[in-house]
Amino acid sequence: MGDFDFAIIYNNLPFLLEGMKTTLLLTVAAIFGGIVIGTVLAMIRLANIPVLSWVAAAYVNFFRSLPLILVIFWLYFLVPLILGRPVGAFASVLVAFVLFEAAYYSEIIRAGISSIRSGQAAAARAIGMTYSQTMRFIVLPQAFKAMIPVLLTQAIILFQDTSLVYVVGLKDFLVSAELIANRDQKLIEMFVFVAVVYFTICFAGSMIASRIQRKLPV
Amino acid sequence: MILMENVSKWYGSFQVLNGCTTSVSKGEVVVVCGPSGSGKSTLIKTVNGLETIQEGKITVEETIVSNRKTNLNQLRSRIGMVFQNFELFPHMSVLENVKLGQMKVLGRADSESENKAKLLLDRVGLADHAAKFPSQLSGGQQQRVAIARGLAMDPIAMLFDEPTSALDPEMINDVLDVMVELANDGMTMMVVTHEMGFAKKVADRVVFMDEGKIIEDATKDDFFGSPRSDRAQQFLSKILSY
Ligand SMILES: Nc1ncnc2c1ncn2[C@@H]1O[C@H](COP(=O)(O)OP(=O)(O)O)[C@@H](O)[C@H]1O
Ligand SMILES: [Mg+2]
Numbered sequence: 001m002g003d004f005d006f007a008i009i010y011n012n013l014p015f016l017l018e019g020m021k022t023t024l025l026l027t028v029a030a031i032f033g034g035i036v037i038g039t040v041l042a043m044i045r046l047a048n049i050p051v052l053s054w055v056a057a058a059y060v061n062f063f064r065s066l067p068l069i070l071v072i073f074w075l076y077f078l079v080p081l082i083l084g085r086p087v088g089a090f091a092s093v094l095v096a097f098v099l100f101e102a103a104y105y106s107e108i109i110r111a112g113i114s115s116i117r118s119g120q121a122a123a124a125r126a127i128g129m130t131y132s133q134t135m136r137f138i139v140l141p142q143a144f145k146a147m148i149p150v151l152l153t154q155a156i157i158l159f160q161d162t163s164l165v166y167v168v169g170l171k172d173f174l175v176s177a178e179l180i181a182n183r184d185q186k187l188i189e190m191f192v193f194v195a196v197v198y199f200t201i202c203f204a205g206s207m208i209a210s211r212i213q214r215k216l217p218v
Numbered sequence: 219m220i221l222m223e224n225v226s227k228w229y230g231s232f233q234v235l236n237g238c239t240t241s242v243s244k245g246e247v248v249v250v251c252g253p254s255g256s257g258k259s260t261l262i263k264t265v266n267g268l269e270t271i272q273e274g275k276i277t278v279e280e281t282i283v284s285n286r287k288t289n290l291n292q293l294r295s296r297i298g299m300v301f302q303n304f305e306l307f308p309h310m311s312v313l314e315n316v317k318l319g320q321m322k323v324l325g326r327a328d329s330e331s332e333n334k335a336k337l338l339l340d341r342v343g344l345a346d347h348a349a350k351f352p353s354q355l356s357g358g359q360q361q362r363v364a365i366a367r368g369l370a371m372d373p374i375a376m377l378f379d380e381p382t383s384a385l386d387p388e389m390i391n392d393v394l395d396v397m398v399e400l401a402n403d404g405m406t407m408m409v410v411t412h413e414m415g416f417a418k419k420v421a422d423r424v425v426f427m428d429e430g431k432i433i434e435d436a437t438k439d440d441f442f443g444s445p446r447s448d449r450a451q452q453f454l455s456k457i458l459s460y
Binding site for chain 1: 263266268291292293294295296297298299301303305306307308309318319322323324364367368371
């Protein structure tokens with residue numbers, strides 16, 4: 001390890017940071033979009049609306065049966081085709097992640113909503129609140145609080161999964177690091193650095209998740 | 219004010235309510251009792267439409283509850299309900315619990331809701347606990363907050379489903395005192411309970427249920443003096459035996 005070259009990292013920091021920005025942007029946008037669509041899917045399934053609930057269930061099962069890498073690949077070709085114009089790798093990848101994550105989030109959220117005692121909804125309905133008020137003010141706030149650890153864990157998995165975007169050539173953190181590693185023949189330095197960064201972020205995330213888990217009432 | 223006519227309900231093939239007919243007049247207190255599983259909770263929940271019925275008719279004032287076109291949310295905002303397990307909203311303070319319905323359902327202003335909530339918390343003896351969360355209160359205190367939450371909507375009637383059966387003995391009286399006071403103020407009340415002391419004190423009538431049927435619907439004096447059915451007699455002797 002004597003000639004481990006730290007300068008290669010330092011000198012390319014702006015470029016690597018740019019890659020990390022793409023990774024984080026994708027992660028955050030996919031979490032947000034996935035939770036929004038996932039909540040809608042979960043509520044449709046729980047409300048037992050005849051055709052809609054079936055469609056929502058089919059959607060969830062469809063995406064949960066596909067490898068993410070395939071979804072990324074397919075949407076890279078499909079999104080421009082559907083829109084009739086090129087949209088760039090980031091946009092198509094973002095759509096892929098949101099659609100894919102929504103399926104997983106909807107299952108997490110569905111379990112979270114089901115874990116809230118039915119008496120809570122009954123009490124809200126009994127004072128005259130509508131179904132959506134009951135969801136918004138009573139059930140969802142409690143459900144999300146109980147779900148925080150699982151949502152965080154899912155976010156960590158998502159953060160790691162964003163590295164799959166290399167298949168469509170999007171320059172995320174990993175691809176950026178790889179480009180430098182190959183260009184300057186510093187494979188060891190770059191991949192050790194990449195591993196340390198991914199590990200630090202994910203480890204910190206899971207520590208936070210388990211701390212919240214312990215604080216929450218069972 | 220509340221009128222139930224030949225109400226029947228099934229869960230699948232199991233008939234939980236069987237031709238129930240009874241009524242609660244304005245200002246009247248009706249106690250509903252009967253063995254566990256006899257359909258008391260189901261019956262009281264049909265009054266505000268939390269449970270639907272398949273046969274019969276339920277009317278509250280001029281509103282036909284069992285009519286599909288009825289705006290149930292509006293009806294429910296005028297009928298208070300208190301549950302066995304309190305069902306306070308655990309993510310909100312006591313004050314917010316009592317304010318929420320006023321603001322979101324009745325559209326009252328924040329300050330008006332707050333004043334009303336404080337007044338009612340004072341009335342149930344919990345003015346000092348307004349800022350606490352439900353989990354910081356005893357069961358008896360939580361149930362009194364739940365009563366205040368119902369009263370905050372200025373209800374025309376209050377429904378109680380075994381309000382004291384989840385409570386430790388020493389807290390039961392605090393809750394019953396609040397209910398007695400409410401009854402003496404002229405509130406229309408339908409109360410599922412086995413607290414016969416409460417029934418003797420304030421009930422006008424007692425309804426006895428068994429296996430989904432109303433077996434006996436009598437004035438308090440008739441019910442305690444000489445219940446006509448064997449089953450009501452047995453039930454009474456069991457719960458009054460010590
Ligand atoms: N959602 C339900 N599905 C099927 N059976 C139910 C349901 N709710 C209650 N029951 C049954 O209906 C009967 C009456 O229940 P309930 O009204 O809670 O009785 P009580 O309040 O008098 O103890 C019981 O036998 C109970 O098991
Ligand atoms: Mg019951």
